[in-house]
Amino acid sequence: MGSPVTEPPGFAELLRGHRHAARLTLEQLAEASGVSARTLSDMERGRSRGPQHRTVTALADALALGEAAREQLIARARDGRLRDRWTRPTGLCELPRSVDDFTGRTAELAWINDFVDGGGVPGAAGAGLVTGPAGLGKTTFAVRAAHALRPIFPDGVYFLDLYGMSQQPVAIDDALRLLLRAFGVAEQQVPGDPPSRASLYRSLVRDRRVLVVLDNAGSEEQVRALLPAGGAGRVLVTSRRLLAGLEGVRRLSLGPLRLEEATELLTGILGERSTSDGEPALNQLAELCGGLPLALRIVGNRLVSRPGWNAVDLAARLTNEERRLDQLSAGDLKIATAFGLSYEQLASSPRRVFRRLALVPGPDFDAALAAVLGESSIEATWDALDELVDLGLLQDTTSGRYRFHDLVRLFARDRLQREDTSVESDAVTARMMAWLLRMATTAGRWFGPDHRRPDRPDADLPLSSVEEAEHWLRANVEHWLGALRYAAKGDQHAVILDCADALDPFSDQWMHGPHWHEVFTLAAAAAEALGDPARQAGQLNSLAWVHLVPRDDPEAALRYTDRALDLATRSGATMEIASAHHLAGGALRRLGRIEDAIAAETRAADMFKAVGDIDSYCQCLGALGSCLRDAGHHAEALEQYLDLWALVNDDRAGVTPSVVAFTRPLVLARVGECLGLLGRRPEAIDKLTEATGLMAQAQLLALQGRSLETLAELLAEEGRRAESQRTYARAAEAYVAIDDADASRRCQQLATATG
Structure with a gap:
């Protein structure tokens, strides 16, 4: 009997084999060839069997193929183009019918x-x-x-x-x-x-x-x-x-329907029977469907096809997340069945990743976290995620992150409960939470004064720069915050404290993040549980900062500094004593107690300078400048800010780079403000324009909003009304980004008045 005839490898198999032989990831080959990673992924999965000649030659060059291999790859692509002729019959591209009960929009x-x-x-x-x-x-x-x-x-x-x-x-x-x-x-x-x-x-x-x-x-x-x-x-x-x-x-x-529109759509589907179901029950159903027209269609069709049912009972069933998928089916509209058909097409590894992603505490995630859950390499994880996206089980974004539709997440959780034991799920959860806390701690340390890039960084902690660290912390805040909560439930006090200490310097970069109060509250409780008054004082000082800056509540800030000062004094924690004085100085200045504020900031500055904490010393100098400015001593304040400007621009001073990046635009803005108060408007405008540009780059939106307001006022005083109007509008946008509606509305009104 002769040997079985095997079909020669197609273009997808050849390309994948050459890439693996060259030890290149999809992203590396994309960069080398100029062909997008998505297009390469489509080619390797056979979705694009016959790419254009110029694309194939670019890939051959990037892979450094020999002549024979090059010709074979080009030939397979040519064959693919011939086979790829679409056989769909031609038509007139007629518009489908429109539904009669279309609502809203x-x-x-x-x-x-x-x-x-x-x-x-x-x-x-x-x-x-x-x-x-x-x-x-x-x-x-x-x-x-x-x-x-x-x-x-x-x-x-x-x-x-x-x-x-x-x-x-x-x-x-x-x-x-x-x-x-x-x-x-x-x-x-x-x-x-x-x-x-x-x-x-x-x-x-x-x-x-x-x-x-x-x-x-x-x-x-x-x-x-x-x-x-x-x-x-x-x-x-x-x-x-x-x-x-x-x-x-x-x-x-296109977003979900508003609640009233969703209710209206459901009412239209139900027709006359909607009256007997009652508006409260229909509102509840619409809310449970989250404004999703597909879910509303299924719910409406289900009620119409079962006259004996009522909306109240169906709403009660949908309230139970464990059974919601089962309830969202009507005839051939069965969400779980549609998801299941896609799920059955997956190999075991993508199935495992899909199920475990239901454990993620935040709304979206990246490939690195998926790799931890799937216990696989990043390359294999990318392949799995691509397959999930192709099957509609995940949504991807241009930022490289992925997310579930809410109902797909419920389906993934259902699969996890059916196919994995509780012991397995608990172990996966613990491993994920531990990794998230390690990542958050490592990322936070990029902003500290003693950070040094490790010579041999952990392979599963993919951070190689301060920019990557900041991006990860911002994009994954729901994840690491969920991990901190998980650790608190498990009494992992030391882990919580280490993470909060590492994140403390980063809080200056993201001062209006809504989560800092919870972070430092958990850490203060952890320090108290460990019986460590010095570290507890540190976390109370951080809570004072939260109430001083993001929450703008100086009275509460003083209460925290009083407690921190007491604990720090009893435990001899010099740094925390100095920090308490510094934060108290800020609160006292906000309350108009300028002399007390100057005394507190001076004590703090002397203590920080004595122990060599140049970063904190810089903060105290800036605070003293603010006290002088508020007291009306504008010339003295300007001198103070200029001295601080020289210090942060002195490479020999030893100021941490992240502190320099934060302080430079702030000091530049304060210099501009003082120049404006001294009547030197053209100079002030130049300084504030430069400062607001630096603030935009560093995403210091709260500081940017305030400085833009000052700049707009100065421009108006100089008669540059059109520029002033545009600047007020930019300030309004900055305040919107930090959810300060009152400040945004004020700037919008000023922009209109200026125009």
């Missing part, structure tokens, strides 16, 4: 009208992009809008599902061919090469009053060639992805 429909009209701006973008997670009704919304717009598009309204979330999205060539045929171009007149097809398509869209709805786009690459280049036509794209790489498009992010 008034503002969004107005956005569509504005987009179609071009907003009254000549040359406005002819492409609109509607984005949002699955189940939010993007397709229903786009179809509804397109039907309403038929009268103003006499040359036709067309609809094309790009199947962007499927395993085989529509290729650009095939989309162009189908649309050209729908436009009336005869088959034999459709150009054979993609650039010519795209050119003909753009010319037809430019010259005709048409609306093209491109539904379910999966990537920028899939729609870029289908966007208009000006003219009368309009293209409306829907996608679960943000498609941030698309240029020249108008964007609309």
Whole structure:
């Protein structure tokens, strides 16, 4: 018997083999070749079997392939292009029917009208992009809008599902061919090469009053060639992805329905029987569905098909998260079944990652955390996450993070409970929480005075710079905060204290983060449980800072410093004594007790200088400058700030780089304020302009808002009213970012008054 005939490897297998042989990750090959990592991932999974010749040659060059291997890879791509011809029958791209009970989206429909009209701006973008997670009704919304717009598009309204979330999205060539045929171009007149097809398509869209709805786009690459280049036509794209790489498009992010709109949709589905169900019960159902049109549709259909049921009973069932998925099914609309079909297609490793991701305490996560949960390499984890995204079980973002839809998270948790023992789940949870606390502690230490990059950093703690540390802490705050809570429940007092101490310097970089009160409260309780009064004093000082800066409650801050000073004095903790004096000085200044504040800050400065804590000494000098300014001694305050400016710019002084980065824009702004108070407005404007730019780079939004207000006032006094108006508007935006609605409203009013 002869040997079995085996089919030669296809393009995907060849590319994956060459990449592994070269020991390159997808990201490394992407950087070397100029081909995006997503496109490479599609190629290796067989979703793109026949890439263009120039793409393949770029990959061959990046992989340094020999002549024979190079020719083989090019040949396999050419074969793939021939096999990839889409066999979907041509049609007229007719618009699907619109549902009669469509509800809400008034503002969004107005956005569509504005987009179609071009907003009254000549040359406005002819492409609109509607984005949002699955189940939010993007397709229903786009179809509804397109039907309403038929009268103003006499040359036709067309609809094309790009199947962007499927395993085989529509290729650009095939989309162009189908649309050209729908436009009336005869088959034999459709150009054979993609650039010519795209050119003909753009010319037809430019010259005709048409609306093209491109539904379910999966990537920028899939729609870029289908966007208009000006003219009368309009293209409306829907996608679960943000498609941030698309240029020249108008964007609309579709969110959940408001509660009243969700209730209205449910009422429309139920029809006459909604009266008997009662508004309170329908409101509760709408709230449990979270404004998700798909869930509302299922709930409504389920009630309509079962006249004996009532909304109160169904709401009671949905309240139980353990059974919510089971209840969200009506006929062939079964959310759990749809998720299950996708889940069954996964190999064991992606299944394990998917289940365990339900344990994540925050709303989204990155590949590093997923790798910890899956107990796999980062490369294998990326592959698993890509597969989950492809199957619609995860949503990814352009920032490299992933998230569940709420109902998918419930499905993942259900799978975890069914397929893993409680002992296994508890062990995975403990390992994840320990890793998160190690990461938070390591990241926080990048901002401390004694941080040194380790010669051999831990492989599972992927932080190599202060910028990476800050990004991780901000992006994963819900995770490490959840880990601190977990540690508190387990009486891991030493771990909590170490983490809080490491995070303390970083709190200056993110002073208006809402979580610091909880962090330092947990740490103070941990220190008390350990019987360590010195460290307890340190955490009480941190709580005083929380009430002094983010919460603006100087009376409460003084209560914390009094307790901290007592504990620190009894335990001989010099640093905490000095910190208590410094923080008390800030609170006293806020309360108008300037002389007491100066005395407290002077004591603190002397103590910090004596022990060589140059970072804290700098803070005291700045605080003394503020006291002098508030007392009306503007010239003396200016001298104080200039001395501090010289100190933080002296490389030999030993100020920690992160402290320098925080202090420089602050001092520069204070110099500008003093110059303004001394009547030296042009100089003041220059200093404040530079300072606010540095604050924007460092994301010091609270400081930026205040300094922008001062700058705007000075600009107005100089008669530069248009600049002043713009600056007040920027200040309002900065205050919005830190949720200070009163300050934002004040700046908006000042901007209007200035204009």
